[in-house]
Amino acid sequence: MTVGTVRPGGRTARVRAAVLQAAGDALVEDGFDKLDLAEIARRAGVGKTTVYRRWGTVAALVADMLDDMADQSTPRADTGSLIGDLRANAHLVLRTLTDPRQGALFRAIIVAAxxxxxxxxxxRTFYAVRIAEWAPCVEQAISRGELPAGTDATEVIRAVSAPLYYRLMISQEPLDPTAADRAAEAAAAAARAGAYAQTG
Structure with missing residues (x-):
């Protein structure tokens, strides 16, 4: 049975949840280079054979962890305005990156990548899915006349989260609501000015 077809609440789903929890704990505590499928199986309380058969490699397990994180992410907001939507996106990123577990997981996964x-x-697949989910808010803003025709929706959404990830991974400056609002407002202003309009 493949991921996404498991019966909710069934044994397969419970095993997956336990293994992903254990893998996340190990990744945060020890880093990617020390992840070991046998140790993850022990932490999860499941047989090694089950883990090796289902995931096969540490990288495949981390990929499934990202799939699970994407599945649990909050759906896109629809506030009726570009700035409202971009602020909602920025604050979702903020909540994720400042969550004690999720933030630590993202740091570890980015380092592993x-x-x-x-x-x-x-x-990359995880972020492509998340950006595609939020891109319609930019497309709707174009249709409302808030943004120039031809604005690249993907680039606008990237511009919202990029400063927050910079703070997380590079500058280690505070991640707070002010930073989230500033990121959303800067992306909106640049988009309105045509900075993300596609040419040619």
Missing amino acids: ACDARTATAL
């Missing part, structure tokens, strides 16, 4: 190709692919 720098040295593991499969994890990097899984991380």
Whole structure:
């Protein structure tokens, strides 16, 4: 049975939840390079064979962890205005990155992606899905006349979260509501000015 077809509340779903929880704990505590499927199985209280058969590699397990995080993410807001939607997006990113567990997980996964190709692919896929979910708020703003025609919705959404991830991973400056609002407002202002309008 593949991920996404498991029966909610069934044994397969419970095993997956336990293994992903254990993998996340191990990733936060020890880092990607020390992840071990046998140790994760022990932490989760499931058989090693089950873990090896279902995931096979640490990278595949991390990819499934990202899938699970995407599934649990809050749906896109629809406030009726561009700035309202972008602020909602920024505050969702803020809540995720400042959550004690989720923030630590994202740090560890981003570090892992720098040295593991499969994890990097899984991380890109995760963000592509999240950006695609939020892109319609920009497209709606174009249709309302708030933004120039041809504005690249993907780039606008990226511009909202990029400053927050910079604070998380590089500058380690405070991540707070003011930073989230500023990121949303800067992205909206740049979009209105045509900075993300596609040409040619």
